[in-house]
Amino acid sequence: MREVAVIGIGQSVFGKLPQRNVVELGRESVWTALKDANMSPKDVQFAYVSRLYDAMVTGQTILKEVGIREMEIVNVENACAGGSTALLGVWRNIALGVYDIGIAIGVESMTTSPIASKLIPPAKEDLEGQLGMTMPALFALMARRHMEEYGTTVEQFARVSVKNHHHGCLNPFSQYQKEFTVEDILSSRMICDPITLLQCCPNTDGAAAVIMCPMDIARRYTSKPIKVAACVLKSGNYAYLQDDITFCPTDYKAAMEAYEMAGLGPDDLDVVELHDAFAPEEIFRYEELGLCNRGEGAQLLNSGATELGGRIPVNPSGGLLSMGHPLSASGVRVVVEIARQLRGEAEARQVANAKTGLAHMMGGAVAGLDVGAVGIQILTA
Amino acid sequence: MAERVPIREGTFIESAKGGILLANRCKSCGQTFFPKSSICFNCFSEDMEEMELSRIGKLYSFATAYMPSVHFQPPYTVGMVEMPEGMRVFGPLKIQEGERERLRVGMEMEVIIEKLWEEGETEVIGYKFKPVIS
Ligand SMILES: [Zn+2]
Numbered sequence A: 001m002r003e004v005a006v007i008g009i010g011q012s013v014f015g016k017l018p019q020r021n022v023v024e025l026g027r028e029s030v031w032t033a034l035k036d037a038n039m040s041p042k043d044v045q046f047a048y049v050s051r052l053y054d055a056m057v058t059g060q061t062i063l064k065e066v067g068i069r070e071m072e073i074v075n076v077e078n079a080c081a082g083g084s085t086a087l088l089g090v091w092r093n094i095a096l097g098v099y100d101i102g103i104a105i106g107v108e109s110m111t112t113s114p115i116a117s118k119l120i121p122p123a124k125e126d127l128e129g130q131l132g133m134t135m136p137a138l139f140a141l142m143a144r145r146h147m148e149e150y151g152t153t154v155e156q157f158a159r160v161s162v163k164n165h166h167h168g169c170l171n172p173f174s175q176y177q178k179e180f181t182v183e184d185i186l187s188s189r190m191i192c193d194p195i196t197l198l199q200c201c202p203n204t205d206g207a208a209a210v211i212m213c214p215m216d217i218a219r220r221y222t223s224k225p226i227k228v229a230a231c232v233l234k235s236g237n238y239a240y241l242q243d244d245i246t247f248c249p250t251d252y253k254a255a256m257e258a259y260e261m262a263g264l265g266p267d268d269l270d271v272v273e274l275h276d277a278f279a280p281e282e283i284f285r286y287e288e289l290g291l292c293n294r295g296e297g298a299q300l301l302n303s304g305a306t307e308l309g310g311r312i313p314v315n316p317s318g319g320l321l322s323m324g325h326p327l328s329a330s331g332v333r334v335v336v337e338i339a340r341q342l343r344g345e346a347e348a349r350q351v352a353n354a355k356t357g358l359a360h361m362m363g364g365a366v367a368g369l370d371v372g373a374v375g376i377q378i379l380t381a
Numbered sequence B: 001m002a003e004r005v006p007i008r009e010g011t012f013i014e015s016a017k018g019g020i021l022l023a024n025r026c027k028s029c030g031q032t033f034f035p036k037s038s039i040c041f042n043c044f045s046e047d048m049e050e051m052e053l054s055r056i057g058k059l060y061s062f063a064t065a066y067m068p069s070v071h072f073q074p075p076y077t078v079g080m081v082e083m084p085e086g087m088r089v090f091g092p093l094k095i096q097e098g099e100r101e102r103l104r105v106g107m108e109m110e111v112i113i114e115k116l117w118e119e120g121e122t123e124v125i126g127y128k129f130k131p132v133i134s
Helices: A022-036 A058-066 A082-095 A135-150 A154-168 A182-187 A215-220 A249-262 A279-288 A297-302 A319-323 A327-343
Strands: A004-011 A046-050 A072-076 A102-109 A190-192 A205-214 A226-235 A271-273 A356-363 A373-380 B003-006 B012-015 B018-026 B048-052 B056-065 B076-082 B088-092 B108-119 B122-131
Touching (some): A004 A022, A004 A082, A004 A215, A004 A327, A022 A205, A046 A058, A046 A082, A058 A072, A058 A102, A072 A082, A082 A205, A082 A226, A082 A327, A082 A356, A102 A327, A135 A190, A135 B056, A135 B076, A154 A182, A154 A279, A154 A319, A190 B056, A205 A215, A205 A327, A226 A249, A249 A356, A249 A373, A271 A327, A279 A297, B018 B108, B056 B122, B088 B122
Parallel strands (some): A271 A356, B003 B122
Antiparallel strands (some): A004 A205, A004 A226, A102 A205, A356 A373, B012 B018, B018 B048, B056 B076, B056 B108
16 A cells, blocks of 8 residues: 555635535635645546535536546545545545545535525434434433433533634634633523533535645645545444443544554544534544543543643634534545644644644434444544 | 324334333344344344333433424423333433423333324324333
């Protein structure tokens, strides 16, 4: 396998942008990534493109707007891990020597999708969905269980949101750009007890793109190639094998595989971007990614370790809670953000001396499985 | 009288004792499944036998939603109940006035069968859990 480098990154502004369609958002992210890599559109040999809602030949529709045609374009869907899936396709083709230069794109326009301003609806055959299961309900059940099992409090869940919204204020790409206190978070509208509105990520439009090539030619395009040390995608296991709903075994296993592939461990990480669609979730993910022991997620948060300036800042971008969550774009966006951090280009939200970072995205609630899919990448400067 | 149809065939029965959930068990390795599975996901055996679950389990977690879902208007409460046979079952909770604040993880819940919602002239029936009053 060849060593693969990230050489170009781009993203659109994230927000509620109904006047800008998927093609415009996608085009902005691709054009920015091409400029970032000092690359002509002609140099791109293949693309993996992810979108969830209303998708049909999304990649072709976007790429024709930057002069890219007549090549292998694969359009993929994997719920919130769709972007991670696109990255895997590009990374593996380059690692195996099939192609040299490829682009991964994730894009979503939630405000113009058929589910705009609705909860993501369950499938007709989804028995639990018919019985009242929703994404907020699922995370509320996990949150209640974590409180019961480990004594975690609603204030601690709220503090995740305070932290990420604070980080988001330092990020010009973020949707919210507003500070909140624990009281603000807890007094916002109750969505599904104990989860309030400001503990939920908003509906968001946006796109992100990443260009990769073999490390041995990366310096033709950039003075700061970022090595992809691990790239893992894993589908969920049966929920009946899960001993505790607050700990997703598939997420844990995907993380362990990524650490093994990269030849390092959680203690070596300087920065993490992870899936925080609901504030309590960030605490569960700390435990699965091995940033702390099982059951000690709230203590890790309380210690300040995961804030900017702490030992291992998590979601310095603002995360899904503040940046917003254009579903298929988020898996690509986390890699854009980690690459920025490792290049030292994250400006006000820069993690000092960041050399190693982990990007995480997961998604898709499937009744009977612990998760739909998990995508993890480890990058090194 | 309105026609009553189950939310999913073969997931429950109404007995003289009350509602009973129907699961199945792999005759090769003993793994149990709810809802029933046509094969065993552990050992891939097709040799499955139906089993009735106990009527009472323990509340594993619960949540009250203040947003509508496909068939329920807020506020409505859902939960997961751990059955003695070893599985966690998700379903709506039937809560009397004032009972919501008294819900506790670990309390005993019993299976009841009743109308979930109406579709025109048809009543869709299914299982819910309600606190055991002692
Ligand atoms: Zn079996």
